[in-house]
Amino acid sequence: MNAKPALTTTNTDLAVLKPFKFSPAGQVNDLLFSRWLAEFSPRSLFLIALILLAWPGFALAQSNYSFSQALDALWRWLPFIVGKGFVLNLVVSFMTMLVGTIAGVLLGLGQVSPARAIAAPSWFITQLFRNSPWLVLLFIVMLALPFEIQIGDHIYPIPDWLKAVFGLALPIMANISEIVRGAIISVPTGQWEAADSLAYSRNQTLWLVILPQCFKRMIPPWMNWYAILTMATPLISLLGVEEIVTLSRQAMEAEDNHPELLVPFFGFALIIFFAYCYPIARYTIRLEKKFAVRQ
Amino acid sequence: MSNSDWTPEQPLVSIRDVHKSFGELEVLKGVTLDVRQGEVICIIGPSGSGKSTLIRCINALNTIDSGSIKVEGIEVNNPELDKLKLRKNVGMVFQQYNLFPHKTALENVMMAPIKVLKQAPDEVEERARKLIKRVNLVGKENSYPGELSGGQQQRVAIARSLAMNPDVMLFDEVTAALDPETVNEVLLAIKDLAQDGMTCILVTHEMGFAREVADHIYFTDRGVIVEHGPPSTFFTEAKDPRTQEFLSQIL
Ligand SMILES: Nc1ncnc2c1ncn2[C@@H]1O[C@H](COP(=O)(O)OP(=O)(O)OP(=O)(O)O)[C@@H](O)[C@H]1O
Numbered sequence: 001m002n003a004k005p006a007l008t009t010t011n012t013d014l015a016v017l018k019p020f021k022f023s024p025a026g027q028v029n030d031l032l033f034s035r036w037l038a039e040f041s042p043r044s045l046f047l048i049a050l051i052l053l054a055w056p057g058f059a060l061a062q063s064n065y066s067f068s069q070a071l072d073a074l075w076r077w078l079p080f081i082v083g084k085g086f087v088l089n090l091v092v093s094f095m096t097m098l099v100g101t102i103a104g105v106l107l108g109l110g111q112v113s114p115a116r117a118i119a120a121p122s123w124f125i126t127q128l129f130r131n132s133p134w135l136v137l138l139f140i141v142m143l144a145l146p147f148e149i150q151i152g153d154h155i156y157p158i159p160d161w162l163k164a165v166f167g168l169a170l171p172i173m174a175n176i177s178e179i180v181r182g183a184i185i186s187v188p189t190g191q192w193e194a195a196d197s198l199a200y201s202r203n204q205t206l207w208l209v210i211l212p213q214c215f216k217r218m219i220p221p222w223m224n225w226y227a228i229l230t231m232a233t234p235l236i237s238l239l240g241v242e243e244i245v246t247l248s249r250q251a252m253e254a255e256d257n258h259p260e261l262l263v264p265f266f267g268f269a270l271i272i273f274f275a276y277c278y279p280i281a282r283y284t285i286r287l288e289k290k291f292a293v294r295q
Numbered sequence: 296m297s298n299s300d301w302t303p304e305q306p307l308v309s310i311r312d313v314h315k316s317f318g319e320l321e322v323l324k325g326v327t328l329d330v331r332q333g334e335v336i337c338i339i340g341p342s343g344s345g346k347s348t349l350i351r352c353i354n355a356l357n358t359i360d361s362g363s364i365k366v367e368g369i370e371v372n373n374p375e376l377d378k379l380k381l382r383k384n385v386g387m388v389f390q391q392y393n394l395f396p397h398k399t400a401l402e403n404v405m406m407a408p409i410k411v412l413k414q415a416p417d418e419v420e421e422r423a424r425k426l427i428k429r430v431n432l433v434g435k436e437n438s439y440p441g442e443l444s445g446g447q448q449q450r451v452a453i454a455r456s457l458a459m460n461p462d463v464m465l466f467d468e469v470t471a472a473l474d475p476e477t478v479n480e481v482l483l484a485i486k487d488l489a490q491d492g493m494t495c496i497l498v499t500h501e502m503g504f505a506r507e508v509a510d511h512i513y514f515t516d517r518g519v520i521v522e523h524g525p526p527s528t529f530f531t532e533a534k535d536p537r538t539q540e541f542l543s544q545i546l
C-alpha cells in the first residue's frame with residue numbers, strides 16, 4: 001500500500017535516507033541460490049541418486065572390489081561420518097550464522113548511520129568482505145588467530161573449527177549487513193518523515209517504526225545465506241577441520257583407498273547436504289512469496 | 296514548552312525573509328508571513344512554487360539557508376535547535392498519510408504520546424479513543440492502515456498528530472491523493488479543528504474550502520508570496536496577473 005510515498009517524498013534534507021550510489025540498493029530479494037535449489041523436483045532427486053548409485057556398479061563390475069563391498073564400507077563408517085563429521089558441519093553453520101548475524105546487523109545499522117564516520121567504514125568493511133573469496137578469508141583467519149589464548153593462569157586452546165567459524169562469519173556478516181541496509185532503505189522516506197514530525201528520535205524511529213516493518217523482508221534472504229553457508233562448510237576441510245569431507249577421506253583411507261569408494265562416500269555427502277538444504281530453500285521461497293503478497 | 300519571552304499576543308509562527316535552495320535551484324526567495332494563535336491560513340499556488348518546502352521548514356524537516364522562522368519564539372534557523380522539542384509543538388499531516396502500516400489505527404494514535412512524551416498508556420488510550428471518535432472512525436480502532444480507505448487513513452493521521460497536543464498543525468495537500476468521494480470527510484475533520492481554535496497552516500488546492508475556513512490566503516509562485524489577503528477580498532480583488540491566471544484555471 002505504501003508504494004507511492006517512495007516516489008513522491010524524495011524532497012527531504014534528512015541525511016539518513018540517502019542511499020549510497022556506488023552499490024545497488026536493496027538486494028534483499030536476491031534469492032538465486034535458494035531458487036535454484038528449490039526447483040529440483042523430488043523425481044529428479046531420485047534420478048540423481050539412482051545414477052550416483054548405479055553408475056559405478058556398471059563401470060566397475062569386473063573389478064575385484066565390488067560395489068556392494070564399497071556400500072558396506074560406507075554403512076560401517078556412517079555413524080562416524082555423520083555423527084562426528086556432518087554434525088560438526090551443522091555446528092559450524094549455526095555458530096557462523098549466529099556470529100555473522102550479530103555482527104552483520106550491527107554493521108548494517110552502521111551503514112545507514114547519519115554519521116559519516118560510522119557509515120563510511122561500515123560500508124567499506126561490508127564491501128571488502130562481501131567481495132573476497134571465502135577460502136582466502138578462511139586461510140587468513142586460520143593463520144592470524146592464535147591457536148590458544150591465555151586468560152589469567154588458564155590457557156584455552158582455540159580449536160580449528162572455532163577459527164573456521166570466524167573465517168566464515170566474515171562474508172556472512174558482510175552479506176547480512178547488505179540485507180539489513182537494503183531492507184531499511186526499502187522503507188518509504190515518508191515513514192521517516194512521519195516519525196520525525198511526531199518528535200521521535202532517530203533511534204526510536206529505527207527501532208519502533210522502520211525495523212518492525214522490514215524485519216520480515218529480511219528473513220528469506222537471511223535463510224538463503226544460511227543455505228549457501230551450509231553448502232560451503234566443506235571448504236574448511238582444506239584447513240584440516242574434521243568435518244564430513246575430512247572424515248570421509250579418513251574413512252576411505254582406512255578402507256585402503258579403493259577408488260570404488262569415492263562415488264559412494266562423496267555421493268553420500270552430496271545427498272546429505274542436499275537433503276538438509278533443500279527443505280530450507282523450499283521454505284525460503286515460500287516465505288518470500290508470502291511476504292511479497294502481503295506488502 | 297515555549298521560549299520565555301514569547302506571549303500569545305505575538306505571532307505563533309513568524310516567518311521572516313526565508314531563503315532556501317536545493318543545490319542551484321532557489322525554491323524560496325524571501326518569504327515573510329505571520330500566523331497568529333487560532334488563525335487558519337491557506338497557502339495556494341502552482342506546482343513547484345515551494346509550498347511544501349515552506350511548511351516543511353516550519354518543523355525543521357527542511358533546513359533554511361537564511362532568514363528566520365520562529366515557532367512560539369523558538370528560532371528554527373539555529374544549528375543548536377532542539378528539533379524534538381520543536382516538533383512536539385508542531386503537528387504535521389502529509390499528502391500520503393504515512394501511517395505506520397504495522398500498527399492498528401488506535402496504536403498509530405497512541406504510539407507517539409507513549410513513546411515520545413512518556414505519558415501513561417491508559418491515559419493516552421482514553422484520549423486516543425476520543426480522537427478516533429472526533430475524526431468519526433469509531434469501529435476502526437483495530438483496523439490496520441492497509442484495511443482503511445484513503446480518507447479513513449488520512450483521518451487517522453490527523454488524530455495521530457492531534458494526540459501530541461500540538462499548538463499548530465501543518466497540512467500539506469492532505470486531500471490531494473484522495474478519491475473525490477472521501478475528500479469531504481477529511482475536510483470536515485479539519486474544519487472541526489479550525490473552528491475549535493487550532494492554529495492551522497494548510498497547503499491546499501481546495502478553493503471552496505479555503506474560502507470557507509481560511510482567515511488569510513497566501514498565493515505563492517516561484518518561491519515568493521505574490522499576493523495575500525482574507526478570502527473575502529482575495530478571490531474577487533486579485534490584482535497580480537499570475538494570481539488571476541491561477542484562479543481562473545482552478546475555479
Ligand atoms: N529534496 C529536494 N531536493 C531537490 N529539489 C527539491 C527537493 N524538494 C523539493 N525540490 C524542488 O523544489 C521545488 C519546490 O518543491 P515543493 O515541493 O516545495 O513545491 P510545491 O509547491 O509543494 O509543489 P506541489 O504543488 O507539486 O506539491 C520543486 O522544483 C522541487 O523539485
Ligand SMILES: [Mg+2]
Binds near residue numbers: 346347348467468
Ligand atoms: Mg507540495
